[in-house]
Amino acid sequence: MRRIAAAAILLLLATGAAHAGADNCRRSREYLLGSLGGDLKSPPQSYNDLFKVCLAASSMTNVRDAYILKDGGIAVIPKQDTIPATASTLSQFCDAYPGATLRFLTGKEVLTIKTVVDIVQLSSTSATPCKKIKGLT
Numbered sequence: 001m002r003r004i005a006a007a008a009i010l011l012l013l014a015t016g017a018a019h020a021g022a023d024n025c026r027r028s029r030e031y032l033l034g035s036l037g038g039d040l041k042s043p044p045q046s047y048n049d050l051f052k053v054c055l056a057a058s059s060m061t062n063v064r065d066a067y068i069l070k071d072g073g074i075a076v077i078p079k080q081d082t083i084p085a086t087a088s089t090l091s092q093f094c095d096a097y098p099g100a101t102l103r104f105l106t107g108k109e110v111l112t113i114k115t116v117v118d119i120v121q122l123s124s125t126s127a128t129p130c131k132k133i134k135g136l137t
Contacts, residue, residue: 025054027116028068035117041071050074053097062089067116073101073124077110094130103127 029051050068058066062085065077093102103124131137
């Protein structure tokens with residue numbers, strides 16, 4: 001009986017975590033499409049496409065949260081900020097989305113960020129695009 005209760009609790013926690021990541025993908029997309037209008041780097045449809053990539057990234061094992069960036073990258077807050085965990089997440093992401101860019105937020109950045117707007121405005125230029133990682137450029 002305890003095992004069933006423990007499994008149910010873990011399932012609820014996992015569902016809640018996935019919902020939180022999806023919620024921040026939605027919030028960042030809504031901000032980009034609603035507040036920035038003509039100041040976007042890409043056409044509005046591309047942000048809807050990035051929303052799907054963001055949702056997929058938010059469900060990855062080592063991702064606590066995911067966001068769409070104004071410049072077209074995806075920002076993630078990792079659960080574990082270690083080299084093996086980061087490399088595994090990056091590999092998984094780039095295999096699924098070879099044309100995308102994944103930017104990991106550092107612990108220091110997370111401490112200074114107050115809102116979704118602060119994250120959306122971050123640049124992904126410091127992150128290596130998956131095309132370059134996979135040797136497609």
